Amino acid sequence: MENKLCCKIGPSILNSDLSQLYNESQRLLDSGADYLHLDVMDGAFVPNLTIGHPVVKCLRNKLPNTMFETHMMVQNPIQWISPMADASVDQYTFHIEPCNDVRLVCRKIREAGMKVGLAIKPGTSVLCVEEYIEEADMILVMTVEPGFGGQQFMTNMMPKIEWLREKYPTLDIEVDGGVGPNTIDMCAKAGANMIVSGTAVIQAENPPQVIKLLKESVNKHLNIK
Numbered sequence: 220m221e222n223k224l225c226c227k228i229g230p231s232i233l234n235s236d237l238s239q240l241y242n243e244s245q246r247l248l249d250s251g252a253d254y255l256h257l258d259v260m261d262g263a264f265v266p267n268l269t270i271g272h273p274v275v276k277c278l279r280n281k282l283p284n285t286m287f288e289t290h291m292m293v294q295n296p297i298q299w300i301s302p303m304a305d306a307s308v309d310q311y312t313f314h315i316e317p318c319n320d321v322r323l324v325c326r327k328i329r330e331a332g333m334k335v336g337l338a339i340k341p342g343t344s345v346l347c348v349e350e351y352i353e354e355a356d357m358i359l360v361m362t363v364e365p366g367f368g369g370q371q372f373m374t375n376m377m378p379k380i381e382w383l384r385e386k387y388p389t390l391d392i393e394v395d396g397g398v399g400p401n402t403i404d405m406c407a408k409a410g411a412n413m414i415v416s417g418t419a420v421i422q423a424e425n426p427p428q429v430i431k432l433l434k435e436s437v438n439k440h441l442n443i444k
């Protein structure tokens with residue numbers, strides 16, 4: 220049977236020069252990025268503030284054809300569905316931890332015309348997302364505590380990815396946090412096919428080379444499976 224999974228690299232713009240958000244985004248796309256991972260933080264779910272839907276909408280106006288994933292590190296994910304849909308976001312990824320009714324949020328995201336991503340923090344068991352797999356297009360396994368770029372990759376999150384890949388061979392699995400040339404092989408081997416990389420790409424001397432390396436590692440392991 221044909222493996223429908225494909226490798227996608229989505230740089231996180233969190234640690235870029237945000238005064239140059241469009242130029243930085245374009246630079247990443249020109250370097251081979253498949254999509255943009257836009258980190259939205261509300262200062263409540265995580266101890267940091269970043270961009271919101273007005274900025275995402277402005278960026279969308281400049282980049283009409285780019286896949287946008289918003290990683291919603293927010294306390295009340297249902298609140299931002301409509302504004303993000305209005306900003307033509309493609310995929311709305313939210314954390315299940317603060318959510319009272321995950322199914323309702325998933326349904327509202329779909330009704331608003333976006334894909335659904337479910338994210339789990341390092342301390343959250345992968346079993347907690349299992350009951351919602353049918354509602355999701357993608358599961359995001361965090362390999363740092365959400366809130367800041369440039370943190371150390373948590374190797375001990377790999378069993379979560381392995382478990383998901385074993386049970387759901389065609390599921391999109393994204394990994395985020397401390398991912399770069401030194402850690403990509405672990406993610407790829409575990410079964411991640413959507414790769415978020417912030418600092419490693421943004422601060423690289425040669426971003427196209429880093430993105431190529433990330434892709435090669437994932438594709439190598441996708442072909443083995």
Ligand SMILES: O=C(CO)[C@@H](O)[C@H](O)COP(=O)(O)O
Pocket residue numbers: 231233234256258290363364365366367368369370395396397398415416417418419
């Ligand atoms: O969501 C987050 C952090 O909360 C991530 O998207 C990071 O911002 C990725 O940056 P690096 O860890 O790759 O520097």
